[in-house]
Amino acid sequence: MVPVVCLWLAGCASLPDTYAPPMQRRPLTGPEPNPVDHYVTMSEADADVHFVSGISDTTEAATWRWTGPRAELIFRLTTTGHLRFAMDFAIPEMTFKQRGPVAISISINGRLLDKLRYEKGGQFHFEKPAPFDWLRTDAYNFVTLEIDKPWVSPDDGARLGIILTSAGFVQ
């Protein structure tokens, strides 16, 4: 009896079954506001707004790009406190035969944050606090990656550094 009564009562509930067109959203004609932000992932469609120099135009496997021996990126920050510079990258094992151990110098706005040395290939994650007084919110922040020994591609002779997946500042 209860289900029958409820069925009947619920049938009385009135919700509209037709609707007027809603408010129209503005068409999206470009990337998000502030396309240059605090972090870049190579898979993003608009990742190249963060590149100043030394990063390949081509995204490989939709996730990574080669850097050159010296790569420069820009980032825009809304705060400078408690930030860490983070980077996901890889160094192919096969490149060590040609160039031996690799050192990567990471600089922020011209100041050396760290110098990393790798003797074997692999995937790596780097993360280190960025001193707040090195950073600025009123202008772009420049991050430079310098690889001491480039790998020369046997196919086209391109001088390549590391495989970069993402980089930037995180809290």
Add this chain to the structure above:
Amino acid sequence: MPPAFYILFGAALTVAVAMALGKLLLRALGLKFHRQEEHLFALVTGSACLSLLVFLLATIGVARKGVFQPLGLGIVAVAVWRGAHRSAGAPLAPLAKFWQRLFYAVFGIFTVLYFFNAMAPEMSPDGSTYHLGLVARYLRNHGFERITTNMYANLSQGIEMLYLFAFSIGRHSAAALVHFAFLVTLPLAMLAYARRFGFVEAGVAGALFTFVSPVVGQDGATAYIDTAVACLLFVLFYLLQIWERERTPRLLIPIGLLAGFCYAAKYTAVVGLLYALGFVGWKQLRARQPAIRPLAVVALCALVMIVPWVAKNWIWLGNPFSPFFNSLFPNPYVHISFEKEYVRHMQNYPGLGSHWEIPLEVTVRGTVLCGLLGPLFLLAPVGLLALRHPAGRQLLLAGGLFLLPYFGNIGTRFLIPAVPFVSLAMALVLVRWKPLAAAFVIAHAVASWPDVVKTYCDRDAWRLAEVPVRQALRIESEESWLTRKSPYYPIARLLDDAAPPGSRILTFSQAPDAYTSREILVAYQSAFNATMGDILWTPLIPEYQPTWQFSFKFPPRPLRKVRVVQTNDGGPDHWSVAELRVFSGEREMPRASRWRLRAHPNPWDVQMAFDNSPVTRWRSWHTLFPGMYVEVDFGRVETIDKVVLECARDQYRIQLKLEAQTPSGEWQALAGEPEEAKLSQPLGLRWAAIDEIKRRGITHLLVYAEDFGADDFRKKAVVWGLTFLGERNRARLYRLD
């Protein structure tokens, strides 16, 4: 006053009021029971009355401590004044010394264990989220409010009404102690039943089999409801057995109330009502006596308890049994697809290799199905031998019926309603060798003590781990203990500290509702929340983005309506339309206010296919079936020659056709197969997604490290338009800018 006082007072007053109401009711009906039974039946039937009373107070918006406390004290005073506290019944048959000592020794030790766990700060997964989260919300609002964004608010909450009474005075632990009261009542009721019907030793053993079972203790010492439900079902069974013997017509009134309260406590406990009706009807027929009147009494009394919950859902949600039966009662608040997925999920817990693993999982391991009954219950099939005993047949029939809902949710605690019956059946068999039965009781008790359980169960099994005396007495503060032990509590503190009052926080996983006053919307808990999740994931999942275009082209035609119909059948795809555009020549027709939009199924979201936003889409929220459609009524005759759909690619199996209504009102198939094209990936989706969910009233986002997209929110917060506010226990809170 120390906090412990309020906790104990809140729980004690709730139990006392329930007992007082029960005693007044039983006395008014002139029912006579044995002395021990009077207290048990009074507590359980009185709980039904108190639950209903609190429901009514919450409905009229006066659910507050200032009302509950004087009202409760008044009810207790009236009961005392009427002499209801004095027992008139004769005592039950005495226990033999050995069995008495055995019972009270084991019962006493485990009662202490359970009491201190129940009184310790509440941090159970469901207790600290929705059970007490909703109770806290009702208390803040002084009653019910229309909640369409949390499916747990749609469930019947009869036990939570008792928690609301206790919570108003002693907060979370007072509620857990009310559940503890049911936990303690259950074995006492089992023993009383056995004493009345003449198998005392089996009663002792069976009651202890149930009481010390690890999952029963764990559940009953928190603000869950399963043990209370088991207690209700057992007392219902017990009263029915008495009615069968005595045939006192007035006994059918508490039986009916209790049967209805089973539904009010938990939907699946409606089996209690079915059992009561079936039992009374069958017994009357067998005795060649009219069944209509007694059945009507039981049904009407049950309806008193059931109708409030049914009506609440009907009025507010259009579905009297929400969040289930959404196909029968379509509504905008719970998606049909969610219901199906939820039911399937409850029948197949992740981590369970096959259903053959269930016996070991529910008795010994305890992680995958969340709790363990103890190894003793590997012997449960022995209970079938009790079929030779008349009481055994009754127990196994009821236990079998109460076991049925388990197949809808295979978590261990969903076995609890059947455990008392299985326990007594096992005990009826084992007591043929009394020393053996006693040995089993002792072995089961030893194997169920926390220090022993951990030696054989899985490391992460859901179980009691210690006797937290200092925490129960608040010698260690609640804040300190919860911060150390609860994964949720620190997150609640973050929400209260960083999000202002009135915030609506969207999250993808369970969140600590019971310890924050901020409104939390969990993505899977309602249709609205799921739509927010869909919008938010669109920038992250390329297959969700509108990059698949279908164009229906035809010679210019004057038409009144057009309708795109989906014709394929089957899952797992849902049909969705991000935009439906209508063209006349090269010009897209502006969406005029006279247009009327319609969709089937899920008509309520049709506007999302006409809002020009690439992050919103109308979704069927139902697997494909022929006849799904999205329709535009132009409100007058328009000459058009093209209809374009922009769709996501996560719907590989859709097949579309176009139909149109001519000026004469006739529906015709129009155009042939649509032309397909690939659209470029829209940019700016993150910002657009945040803008859309902001428009819908969301102010914050709580993202756990394990959530899909957590890394992107962290690294691209600025692009999303989010401000990071803080992190606790791997959960990050963002404000929508």
